[in-house]
Structure formats: C-alpha cells, structure tokens
Amino acid sequence: xxxxxxxxxxxxxxxxxxxxxxxxxxxxxxxxxxxxxxxxxxxxxxxxxxxxxxxxxxxxxxxxxxxxxxxxxxxxxxxxxxxxxxxxxxxxxxxxxxxxxxxxxxxxxxxxxxxxxxxxxxxxxxxxxxxxxxxxxxxxxxxxxxxxxxxxxxxxxxxxxxxxxxxxxxxxxxxxxxxxxxxxxxxxxxxxxxxxxxxxxxxxxxxxxxxxxxxxxxxxxxxxxxxxxxxxxxxxxxxxxxxxxxxxxxxxxxxxxxxxxxxxxxxxxxxxxxxxxxxxxxxxxxxxxxxxxxxxxxxxxxxxxxxxxxxxxxxxxxxxxxxxxxxxxxxxxxxxxxxxxxxxxxxxxxxxxxxxxxxxxxxxxxxxxxxxxxxxxxxxxxxxxxxxxxxxxxxxxxxxxxxxxxxxx
Ligand SMILES: Cc1cc2nc3c(=O)[nH]c(=O)nc-3n(C[C@H](O)[C@H](O)[C@H](O)COP(=O)(O)OP(=O)(O)OC[C@H]3O[C@@H](n4cnc5c(N)ncnc54)[C@H](O)[C@@H]3O)c2cc1C
Numbered sequence: 001x002x003x004x005x006x007x008x009x010x011x012x013x014x015x016x017x018x019x020x021x022x023x024x025x026x027x028x029x030x031x032x033x034x035x036x037x038x039x040x041x042x043x044x045x046x047x048x049x050x051x052x053x054x055x056x057x058x059x060x061x062x063x064x065x066x067x068x069x070x071x072x073x074x075x076x077x078x079x080x081x082x083x084x085x086x087x088x089x090x091x092x093x094x095x096x097x098x099x100x101x102x103x104x105x106x107x108x109x110x111x112x113x114x115x116x117x118x119x120x121x122x123x124x125x126x127x128x129x130x131x132x133x134x135x136x137x138x139x140x141x142x143x144x145x146x147x148x149x150x151x152x153x154x155x156x157x158x159x160x161x162x163x164x165x166x167x168x169x170x171x172x173x174x175x176x177x178x179x180x181x182x183x184x185x186x187x188x189x190x191x192x193x194x195x196x197x198x199x200x201x202x203x204x205x206x207x208x209x210x211x212x213x214x215x216x217x218x219x220x221x222x223x224x225x226x227x228x229x230x231x232x233x234x235x236x237x238x239x240x241x242x243x244x245x246x247x248x249x250x251x252x253x254x255x256x257x258x259x260x261x262x263x264x265x266x267x268x269x270x271x272x273x274x275x276x277x278x279x280x281x282x283x284x285x286x287x288x289x290x291x292x293x294x295x296x297x298x299x300x301x302x303x304x305x306x307x308x309x310x311x312x313x314x315x316x317x318x319x320x321x322x323x324x325x326x327x328x329x330x331x332x333x334x335x336x337x338x339x340x341x342x343x344x345x346x347x348x349x350x351x352x353x354x355x356x357x358x359x360x361x362x363x364x365x366x367x368x369x370x371x372x373x374x375x376x377x378x379x380x381x382x383x384x385x386x387x388x389x390x391x392x393x394x395x396x397x398x399x400x401x402x403x404x405x406x407x408x409x
Contacts, residue, residue: 003209005248007216007233010078011061013085013188023188027336031058033187035065035078036240043075061238063188067260069367076258080212081197086186088312089162089193090329091125095319123162124194128313132169138181140305142314145330145342149316156316159329163311167192183334185310221265222274229253263356264365271358283356290350292377298340308332325349350376
C-alpha cells in the first residue's frame, strides 16, 4: 500500500457496464447516474415545465448527488474524481483584481504565476477553434445567444475548458466514439474530458505512493496525544450498507471532501468534542458563487438546433460592470430536438453568506440559508445584476420568460 491513503465514499469509474460504457447516457439514465436515488434529479428538470428528462432508477452509488437543505440544493460529484466527473469542464480563470478582493489571504502572485498555469498544463486546458465554432451545427445554440448579446451591446468571450476540443472535432467527423456530441456530461463523460481521475489522480497513483480506497466514507476524526490523527471510516457495499468500520491513523491529514464534506467532518469533530480547538469560523461564510441558471424561450423562427454539444465554450462577459457584474456562460440544453430555449449559467455577485450548524440528533449538518439570500443573484422580480444584463441581452424583440433556478454547483 502507498504511503498516502485517500478514502473516497464513491466508486472508481473505470469499468464498463453491460452496455460497454462506464457512464450512462444523459437522456436515458440508469442506476449509474445518481447517488442512491429511486429517480434521477437532473438540474434542468427542476425548472422546465415538464419533467421529461428524469427516470426511475435502482438506488446505487451513482456519480451525481444532490444534497438537499431547506432552501438550497447542492449538486456534487461522487467517486474518484469528485465534481470533475460530472462538471462541464469549463476552466475560467477569475479576474486577478476580483480574486484578490474575494480571497485577500491567498497570495495572488503565486496563484497566477505558478498554480493556475500548472493546473492548466495538468488538465490540458484548451479552447475551441474559432473557425470550427463558426461552422459547426453543434454550437449553433451558442452563436444564436451571441447574436442576441451583441445586439444588446454586450461583449462575449470564448471560455476555455478541459474537454479535448480536437477529440470533439473527430466526434463530429465520426472518427471516434461520441461523448460531448452524444449528450454526455452530468452523469459522466465516457471520452474527451480530462477529469481528475484521468489527470492528477492518475499521476498520483503512478508514483506508487498513493492508494485510493473506494466506497470508504470518513465518518469521524480525532487527534492523538502525539499530534497524529485517527479517522473512523465506514466501508459500504453497493446498496449503501456499512459492511465494516475501521480506524486509520496518519501523521498528516489533508481534508479534500468538498465544501460540504470537509465542513461536515470538521463541524462534527468540533461539536462532538474530538477536535474542540477548531476555530469558531468553521462552518461560517458559505456562499453560492453567485451561480444562477436562467433560460428563455426564443421566437419560433430562431432555432437553437437539435444538435448541441454538452460543453459550453462561450460566455456573455459583463464582469467589469461596476454595479451589476455578470459572467453568463452560454449553456447547452442537449435534448436531441429543437426546443427554442437558450440557457445561461450566470455567475453574478452575491455577497450573501450562509452558515452550517451541526445537528446532534441527526448527526448531520444543516445549512442556514434563506430563499431571500438568492435574491441578489436571481433574474427575478427585483432588478438585479443578472436580470438587468440578461433581460437587456434578450430584450428588443426577444421575449423574456425568465425561468430560473438558484443552485450551487
Ligand atoms: C453539475 C456540475 C457542473 C459543474 N461545472 C463546472 C464547470 O464547468 N467548471 C468549474 O470550474 N466547476 C464546475 N463545477 C464545480 C466543480 O466541479 C467543483 O467546484 C469541484 O469539483 C470542487 O472540488 P473539490 O475537490 O473541492 O470537491 P469535490 O469535487 O466535491 O470532491 C470531494 C470528494 O470527496 C468525497 N467525499 C465527500 N465526503 C466524504 C467523506 N466523508 N468520506 C470520503 N469521501 C468523501 C466526494 O465523494 C468527492 O469525490 C460543477 C459542478 C457540478 C456538480
């Protein structure tokens, strides 16, 4: 066993199922799609009028989870690779001035000179070729939204990503097996995407010094008198049943369980008395990244196309707007038919913060977040950043039917 152990509560996604694929298709999801659910809960279905995309499935440690709190749901990836398995692979580097403002305690020079370039190299960050973008039917939806944005006087920009765009071009040419062009993304990409299991984690395993234990959920942390830590880890089977519990000691402990998982472990340890000296700040200051998903219906003659790549490559960039900054990624809605809907994943400025509290009765954390706190991000009743910008972008002769769903990804 390697000298570094990584317990992961999800599966390793590398074995094909009966259909020959590791991940299931998005349009016909099966048990591989979601984390112990009897029915899929695709993000888009929560705000379309009809639930046309969800399916009944057998509970299983699938790849996408939706963690529900009272006024907020959080989508997370489960498995070796975490969110990188299910995400859109967009690799946006934040504006440096904004980064410094939000994270003043982090050395921006080191991030911009060293770590962002290093991560880009490791993840193979690339950008769609402009000539192909202009001609392919797979990005018609993005060109249509770009036209609308420019008409409203807004600028657009290409968004880099970790999906291999040369692979995508070969998908179109039918030279390779389709993934982004076959509707794959939120339940995993079988090809093309350089997720962490294929990049950083593969490199780590290649050293021979790292072992990843899957279906291992860390439940508790405590500290030994000599300064080392001990983890209580439940091993589960594919029905979710705990089949063994063991304790693992370590000299150095690094927590990388995501904002929910890490916060839960720390809060439980502090409140249960195992790590009583953890600072009071743990669990405070949680935000949504200002992310909102918004959509509108186009006029019937303005088609977005039945062929849509699942990987966004363009955004409306009004992030320099001093009062209502927004960076709205132009997102696909790949349903395999013409639906006349333009979709946006808009990053807005929302300074609202929530907090987590440990609930002893359920041994879980609760998120204190109210619906009102979504308001600065919503394109809703109040004129806000994204509403002003997007409804301007979609204004003129375009009908705005603001369908919206606040969510954190
Ligand atoms: C649908 C979707 C689309 C997204 N699109 C983009 C995008 O295009 N671009 C972008 O930059 N970001 C995107 N994101 C966000 C991005 O994926 C996340 O910000 C990122 O994955 C967070 O990384 P992390 O390592 O902090 O946590 P995670 O990726 O969540 O990794 C945490 C891991 O820890 C495991 N874990 C948690 N608790 C425990 C425990 N107690 N014991 C053992 N294991 C545990 C989890 O199963 C998981 O594998 C998207 C996210 C989603 C869900």
